[in-house]
Amino acid sequence: MEGYKVLKPLGDRVVLEVQKEEEQTVGGIVLASNAQEKPQTGKIVVVGDGKVLDNGEKLAPSVKTGDTVLFDKYAGTEVKYEEKAYLVVHEKDIVAIVD
Amino acid sequence: MEGYKVLKPLGDRVVLEVQKEEEQTVGGIVLASNAQEKPQTGKIVVVGDGKVLDNGEKLAPSVKTGDTVLFDKYAGTEVKYEEKAYLVVHEKDIVAIVD
Amino acid sequence: MEGYKVLKPLGDRVVLEVQKEEEQTVGGIVLASNAQEKPQTGKIVVVGDGKVLDNGEKLAPSVKTGDTVLFDKYAGTEVKYEEKAYLVVHEKDIVAIVD
Amino acid sequence: MEGYKVLKPLGDRVVLEVQKEEEQTVGGIVLASNAQEKPQTGKIVVVGDGKVLDNGEKLAPSVKTGDTVLFDKYAGTEVKYEEKAYLVVHEKDIVAIVD
Amino acid sequence: MEGYKVLKPLGDRVVLEVQKEEEQTVGGIVLASNAQEKPQTGKIVVVGDGKVLDNGEKLAPSVKTGDTVLFDKYAGTEVKYEEKAYLVVHEKDIVAIVD
Amino acid sequence: MEGYKVLKPLGDRVVLEVQKEEEQTVGGIVLASNAQEKPQTGKIVVVGDGKVLDNGEKLAPSVKTGDTVLFDKYAGTEVKYEEKAYLVVHEKDIVAIVD
Amino acid sequence: MEGYKVLKPLGDRVVLEVQKEEEQTVGGIVLASNAQEKPQTGKIVVVGDGKVLDNGEKLAPSVKTGDTVLFDKYAGTEVKYEEKAYLVVHEKDIVAIVD
Numbered sequence: 138m139e140g141y142k143v144l145k146p147l148g149d150r151v152v153l154e155v156q157k158e159e160e161q162t163v164g165g166i167v168l169a170s171n172a173q174e175k176p177q178t179g180k181i182v183v184v185g186d187g188k189v190l191d192n193g194e195k196l197a198p199s200v201k202t203g204d205t206v207l208f209d210k211y212a213g214t215e216v217k218y219e220e221k222a223y224l225v226v227h228e229k230d231i232v233a234i235v236d
Numbered sequence: 237m238e239g240y241k242v243l244k245p246l247g248d249r250v251v252l253e254v255q256k257e258e259e260q261t262v263g264g265i266v267l268a269s270n271a272q273e274k275p276q277t278g279k280i281v282v283v284g285d286g287k288v289l290d291n292g293e294k295l296a297p298s299v300k301t302g303d304t305v306l307f308d309k310y311a312g313t314e315v316k317y318e319e320k321a322y323l324v325v326h327e328k329d330i331v332a333i334v335d
Numbered sequence: 336m337e338g339y340k341v342l343k344p345l346g347d348r349v350v351l352e353v354q355k356e357e358e359q360t361v362g363g364i365v366l367a368s369n370a371q372e373k374p375q376t377g378k379i380v381v382v383g384d385g386k387v388l389d390n391g392e393k394l395a396p397s398v399k400t401g402d403t404v405l406f407d408k409y410a411g412t413e414v415k416y417e418e419k420a421y422l423v424v425h426e427k428d429i430v431a432i433v434d
Numbered sequence: 435m436e437g438y439k440v441l442k443p444l445g446d447r448v449v450l451e452v453q454k455e456e457e458q459t460v461g462g463i464v465l466a467s468n469a470q471e472k473p474q475t476g477k478i479v480v481v482g483d484g485k486v487l488d489n490g491e492k493l494a495p496s497v498k499t500g501d502t503v504l505f506d507k508y509a510g511t512e513v514k515y516e517e518k519a520y521l522v523v524h525e526k527d528i529v530a531i532v533d
Numbered sequence: 534m535e536g537y538k539v540l541k542p543l544g545d546r547v548v549l550e551v552q553k554e555e556e557q558t559v560g561g562i563v564l565a566s567n568a569q570e571k572p573q574t575g576k577i578v579v580v581g582d583g584k585v586l587d588n589g590e591k592l593a594p595s596v597k598t599g600d601t602v603l604f605d606k607y608a609g610t611e612v613k614y615e616e617k618a619y620l621v622v623h624e625k626d627i628v629a630i631v632d
Numbered sequence: 633m634e635g636y637k638v639l640k641p642l643g644d645r646v647v648l649e650v651q652k653e654e655e656q657t658v659g660g661i662v663l664a665s666n667a668q669e670k671p672q673t674g675k676i677v678v679v680g681d682g683k684v685l686d687n688g689e690k691l692a693p694s695v696k697t698g699d700t701v702l703f704d705k706y707a708g709t710e711v712k713y714e715e716k717a718y719l720v721v722h723e724k725d726i727v728a729i730v731d
Numbered sequence: 732m733e734g735y736k737v738l739k740p741l742g743d744r745v746v747l748e749v750q751k752e753e754e755q756t757v758g759g760i761v762l763a764s765n766a767q768e769k770p771q772t773g774k775i776v777v778v779g780d781g782k783v784l785d786n787g788e789k790l791a792p793s794v795k796t797g798d799t800v801l802f803d804k805y806a807g808t809e810v811k812y813e814e815k816a817y818l819v820v821h822e823k824d825i826v827a828i829v830d
Contacts, residue, residue, distance in 0.1 A: 143334060143335055144306070144332050144333075144334060144335075145332055145334075145335060146331065147298055147299070147327070147330055147331065147332060147333065148298070148328075150331065152332070176808045176809075176810065186298070189295060190785065190787050191289065191290050192289070192291065192786070192787075193291075193293060193295055194787060196783060196787055199741055199742070200741070207738070207808070207810065209808065214275045214306070215275075216275065216306065225331050225332055228741070229742075231741055232740065232741065232744065232819050233738050233739055233740045233741060233744065233746070233819055234738075234741065235738055236737050236738075236739060242433060242434050243405070243431045243432075243433060243434075244432040244433075245430065246397055246426070246430065246431060246432065247397070247427075249430065249431065251431070285397070288394060290389050291388070291390065292388050292390075292392060292394055313374045313407070313430050315405065324405070341533055342504070342530045342531075342532060342533075343530055343531040343532075343533060344529065344530045345496055345497070345528055345529065345530060345531065346496070346526075348529065348530065350530070384496070387493060389487065391487050391491060391493055412504070412506070412529050414473065423529050423530055440631060441603070441630075441632075442629055442630040442631075442632060443628065443629045444595055444596070444627055444628065444629055444630065445595070445625075447628065449629070483595070486592060488586065488587050489586070489588070490586050490588075490590060490592055511572045511603070511605065513572065513603065522603070522628050539731055540702070540728045540729075540730060540731075541728055541731060542727065543694055543695070543726055543728055543729065544694070544724075546727065548728070582694070585691060587685065587686050588685070588687065589685050589687075589689060589691055610702070610704070610727050611671075612671065612702065621702070621727050621728055638830055639801070639827050639828075639829055639830075640827055640829075640830060641826065641827045642793055642794070642822070642825055642826065642827060642828065643793070643823075645826065647827070681793070684790060686785050687784070687786065688784050688786075709770045709801070709803065710770075711770065711801065720801070720826050
């Protein structure tokens, strides 16, 4: 996805480059395959402007482009680009950053 | 839809010109056909005045006329004009702007 | 409904004169008959004082008497007057104004 | 109900004198008998002190004793007095005032 | 229940002395036996300190010890004392005060 | 539970020492055995710091260590210590204090 | 999990080292095996920055690295690292701290 900026997520959404299942060992963490709620890892390629609070202000996102993150597998809207899967998810569906 | 202004969406709604399925490659992005939650692209033709916040102020919309956007296929209210489908959707149902 | 004021809607409600199905072409817009969520057009005959916000203030309605509007068909409370159907709907159920 | 004050509704509730079905023509309005959500008319006999807002203040009711109103038939708590039905309903279930 | 103070309800709860069905004529009001939502009358014996608002302040209860009230029959937590039934209900489940 | 402090409940939670059914007569109150929503009595052994309000402040709990309380039987998380059952419940599930 | 910092939980989430069932006696507390809502104990290895309040401020977490806590067994997202199970849970799913 040369030029990740072709897709600008709205609000607190981010665009993720999903990691293939055989790659699901990041920073030494192996994700349990039999977990009730199966998490997945991905790399953030674009970040939205942040969630709009009740008073109209924007809350800066707590993740940034390049972060590898753990997210809930069933979250988000899938798009494809040159045979790679991308996912647009809400920041609240990101469980943790994997350093 | 000569003169898009015949339809003025209320609140945080926008009117979209829905793109036909064979056109669903915008800016290099091909939408996955087997995705759980099927997104669709469309071009914004009219934008409402924005969502009213709890304090009574209006929040300026983050999309504008002419933007091509990715939205959730099952969202919105459909209207037709000269054989073209238009959709009135809430801004929250717009996933991302496709530049 | 000579003298529309016989019915004063409360809060953010408005009274609509519903348009018959064969008339459902307003300003060049033809409403899709096979849409999942079937919209309908109507003409506003009376408007309430507006929604009360959390701080107790009233939010002025964004529609006015005489507006032709697109609304969700299943919304509202139906009343009849001299063989014509009227509908009392909440402003949030009005999708767009048709100019 | 000589002396309507025997029943003092709490909060945003009001006490209504329900009108018999054969009387359901008020101010020229005939209520549709086949409507999905059947409304009914009634005359307000007592009004509560009003809804308590989040900041603790009371919001003055927008209806008053003597008003004839249109309300949702399935709303409220029924009481009887000398063979007449009374209903205690929340102000939000009152659709419109019939002048 | 000599000494009603043995039970101190929390928040916006009150303790009611429930009236037997044959006594359900209070102040001339007879409660409809075939009403969808069967109300019941009771006498308030203890009142809590009131509901805590979002800002942390307490909202004074709008009922007091000795009030005869109309409440929703299915509300509350039942306790017994010397063969009499008492009920602990939230103030929001009290429909009206019967003077 | 010598040294009740081994378990520190979070937020508006409290730790209760549950009373056996045959002991369910506290301060003269006998709990109805056929009540729809069966309450139970318990003695508070530890109290949390209180609920966090929307503005970030903590709301002081309205119960204290040593209070005998009436609570909803199906609420809470059960733990055992030396053959006695303890329960961690939210303050909102405590119906009343039994003096 | 040498270097617990490989996983940084977002918001009010924490990473827990789950304790095996035979170890479920912490500080003298034995967790009931037949409880409706089965709690489990774990040791906190990483804590997030805290929940974001409605006004945009962060609420400091009430638990810290090293705390042994009681949490709801069905909460959270499971990850594995060198044959040990870790769990990422929201602070609201932590019932109590076991000292």
